[in-house]
Amino acid sequence: MTIDLVNKIGIPRHVAVIMDGNGRWAQKHGNERIFGHRQGVESVRSIVEGAGELGVEYLTLYAFSTENWDRPKEEVNALMALLVDAVVQEIDNLNEKNVKMLVIGNLCCFPTEVESKLTEAIQSTSKNTGLKLILGLSYSGRWDILEAVKKISLEVKIGGIEVADVDEKFFSNCLSTSGIPDPELLIRTSGEFRISNFLLWQLAYSEFYFSNILWPDFRKENLFEAIVDFQNRERRFGKTSEQIRS
Ligand code: IPE
Ligand code: IPE
Ligand code: MG
Numbered sequence: 625m626t627i628d629l630v631n632k633i634g635i636p637r638h639v640a641v642i643m644d645g646n647g648r649w650a651q652k653h654g655n656e657r658i659f660g661h662r663q664g665v666e667s668v669r670s671i672v673e674g675a676g677e678l679g680v681e682y683l684t685l686y687a688f689s690t691e692n693w694d695r696p697k698e699e700v701n702a703l704m705a706l707l708v709d710a711v712v713q714e715i716d717n718l719n720e721k722n723v724k725m726l727v728i729g730n731l732c733c734f735p736t737e738v739e740s741k742l743t744e745a746i747q748s749t750s751k752n753t754g755l756k757l758i759l760g761l762s763y764s765g766r767w768d769i770l771e772a773v774k775k776i777s778l779e780v781k782i783g784g785i786e787v788a789d790v791d792e793k794f795f796s797n798c799l800s801t802s803g804i805p806d807p808e809l810l811i812r813t814s815g816e817f818r819i820s821n822f823l824l825w826q827l828a829y830s831e832f833y834f835s836n837i838l839w840p841d842f843r844k845e846n847l848f849e850a851i852v853d854f855q856n857r858e859r860r861f862g863k864t865s866e867q868i869r870s
Contacts, residue, residue, distance in 0.1 A: 625845050625846075625848040625849040625852060626845065626848065627674075627677055627678065627844075627848055629848065629852060630678060630848050630851055630852055630855070631852075631855050632678075632679075634855050635678050635679055635680060635851065636680060636807070636808035636809045636851065636854060637680065637681045637682060637805050637808065638680070638681065638682040638683075638684065638804065638805050638806065638807040638808060638809075639675060639680050639682070639683055639684070639807060639808070639809045639810075639811065639847070639850075639851075640683075640684040640685075640686070640807035640809070640810045640811070640822070640823060640826075640827070640830070641671070641683070641684070641685050641686065641810070641811045641812070641813075642686045642810070642811070642812040642813070642816075642819075642820060642822055643664060643667070643668070643685055643686060643687065643813060643839040643842075644812060644813050644814040644816055644820075644838075644839055645660075645813050645814025645815075645816075645837075645838030645839045645840070646660030646661045646663070646664045646838070646839050646840055647660055648660070648814065648838055649663065649664075649838040649839065649840040649841065650663075650840075652838070657699055658699065658702040658703070658706065660838075660839075660840050661702070661703060661706055662706060663840035664839045664840045665706070665710045665714075666840070667839055667840055667841070667842045667843065668685065668710075669714070669717070670842075670843045670844045671683070671842065671843070671844050671847045672718075672721070672723060672755065672757055673721070673844055674843075674844025674845075674847045674848065675755055675844075675847065676721055676722075676723065676754055676755045677844070678848075678851065680755060681755065681756060681805075682755075682756045682758060682804055682805070682807075683755060683756070683757050683758065684728070684758040684759075684760060684801075684804075684807060684823070685757070685758070685759055685760065686760040686763065686820075686822050687707075687759050687760055687761055688703065688707075688729075688760070688761050688762055688763070689760070689762075689763060689764055689820060689821055689822075690729075690730070690762055690763065690764035690766075690767055690821065691764065691820070691821060693733070693762070704734070704735055704738050707738055707741075707742075707761075708737060708738055708741045711741050711742060711744075711745045712741055712745075714745075715744075715745050715748055715749070718745070718749050718752070718757070719748065719749060719752065721754065721755070722752045722753060722754030722755070723749060723752055723754055723755045723756075723757050724749050724750060724751075724752040724753070724754070724755070724756050724757065725745050725746055725749045725757050725758075725759065726746060726756060726757070726758045726759070727742055727746060727758070727759050727760075727761050728758055728759070728760055728761070728763050728768070728800040728801060729759075729760055729761040729762040729763035729767075729800070730762045730763070730767060731761065731762065733762045734761070734762065742761070756804070758801075758804070760822065760823075763800075763822075764821040764822075765819070765821050765822055765823055765824030765825065765826075766821055766824065768799050768800050768801075768823070768824070768825070769799070769824060769825055771798075771799075771800070772795060772798035772799050775798050776790055776794075776795070776798055795825075796825070796826075799825060799826070801823070801826055806823075806826045806827070806828070806829065806830065807823065807826060807827060807830045808830060808831060808854070808859075809830060809831050809833060809850065809851065809854045810822075810823075810827055810830045810831070810832050810833065811833045811834075811835065811847070811850050812832070812833075812834050812835070813835050813836075813837050813838060813839045813842050814835075814836070814837070814838050814839060815834065815835075815836040816834075817834055829859070829861060831854050831857055831859065833850045833853055833854065835850065
């Protein structure tokens with residue numbers, strides 16, 4: 625689908641993506657799994673560009689889950705190396721496109737080199753004012769919620785806040801996505817229908833879009849298609865259709 629078919633009114637501010645299917649894509653092409661991960665970088669480039677063109681404000685990409693640490697050591701190591709390469713290679717491109725890169729997740733888990741390259745990219749793009757590209761790395765929704773609970777418990781314990789102060793807004797601001805609006809749209813590729821411990825709190829009222837395309841084949845045209853699908857939905861937030869239309 626081309627960009628002119630997307631209604632410029634009603635572009636979601638925040639799109640989140642579970643980039644899935646790299647391994648199957650590689651297998652389909654008779655290659656090692658890492659080949660699929662490598663090819664997936666091209667898809668990231670394409671949808672970052674597409675999101676920027678549409679004026680999406682936040683694009684969150686689930687790149688490595690807490691559970692992904694349990695994959696075979698060789699795959700984890702290859703993914704870490706790819707992450708460093710991709711980040712280093714993309715910095716100039718991100719700056720050129722005015723993209724600000726952010727990371728959510730347990731960064732301390734990463735090898736020092738990965739962590740320092742990520743920090744470098746975050747700092748180097750920090751002044752950019754266009755699309756905010758948020759990478760979920762060593763991220764899981766339950767981890768995020770537990771971290772918030774720990775922070776809040778400590779605040780209550782030292783008397784900084786009252787239990788009654790903890791409302792939805794307060795809680796949201798204790799999550800790793802503090803200050804970022806909840807995604808209106810979640811896309812998952814590769815024909816899997818699950819959240820896999822992604823943004824559990826933040827996706828409470830998001831629209832879900834499932835695509836059968838394997839991530840390495842996903843391009844900005846597919847993002848446009850997902851957004852058009854989203855634009856044709858009625859978001860009711862518990863109300864009736866009549867209430868929404870009036
Ligand atoms: C998604 O592709 C990338 C990561 C989880 C890092 P997969 O590696 O999960 O690919 P499939 O699901 O095995 O095809
Ligand atoms: C989810 O994909 C995590 C990422 C895309 C980074 P997985 O392929 O790891 O998810 P499951 O295990 O199939 O649910
Ligand atoms: Mg997978």
